[in-house]
Amino acid sequence: MTVADALLLALGAVAVGSGALVVTSTHLVRAGLYLVVSLGAMAGLYLVLGAELVAWVQVLVYVGAVVVLLLFAVMLTRAPIGPSADLDRPAWPALVVGGGVGLGLAALFIDAFRWTIVALPVPGTTERMGAEIFGTWVLPFEVLSILLLSALVGAIVLSRPDIGAPKEGGA
Amino acid sequence: MHAVIPYATAALLFGLGVYGVLRRRNAILVLMAVELMLNAVNLVLVTADVTVTAALGHRGGVFALFVIVLAAAEVGVGLAIVLQFYRMRAAVQVDEVALHHEPEAR
Known part of the structure; x- marks a missing residue:
């Protein structure tokens, strides 16, 4: 258990936890704000994984633009401030399909990678990314x-x- | 660094996104759940950049950037559609969208 592992676990827990709140919250605006937390934790994961440019683009485009657009749409459709009762459909089909997809994919990945230990990457620079984009x-x-x-x-x-x-x- | 941690995180986030898309009635919340799914895919791409770099080079990051751009375009057009539907029907519930033509709707 290295520092990178601990960071990945903590950020992953934050991302999954606030993601769960996004899809279960009864407040529209709170769902949007939990989405900010989840996307921010994902940006942290990208940083740990050495994809600096992707992390900052994630913060700029997702947290800065996409979530703001979503919150604008929440306001423009006159969403109520308090909790809304009619946000959800019956849970069972969604729970079965979503849980099946999530746990199934997780089981596949865990089976594929087991406890493989990968060396921490050197942080990717914007220069390398630019060479990829404008080359290949x-x-x-x-x-x-x-x-x-x-x-x-x-x-x-x-x-x-x-x-x-x-x-x-x-x- | 254990490769399985970010992969499992991405899988769980994707499952949450699927759950949200199927569960939510509000079109904006459906779009938020779609964003969660796209982010899970991005996480897989970035992690693959690190873990299977021999086969992949450094393309995972480039693909993640492309997915982010596509997600931005998707959410722009999607919200335009949602707002137009709200203007027509004063509702954002996806299961109230009539899929057939209604001559006497308004």
């Missing part, structure tokens, strides 16, 4: 930028009711 993966990178642009345009078109809406009646 430059075409997917460009495709991704086009996808982002089309997602942006699509979101704008979707949220403007005067584009492409049926003229009679309307919403």
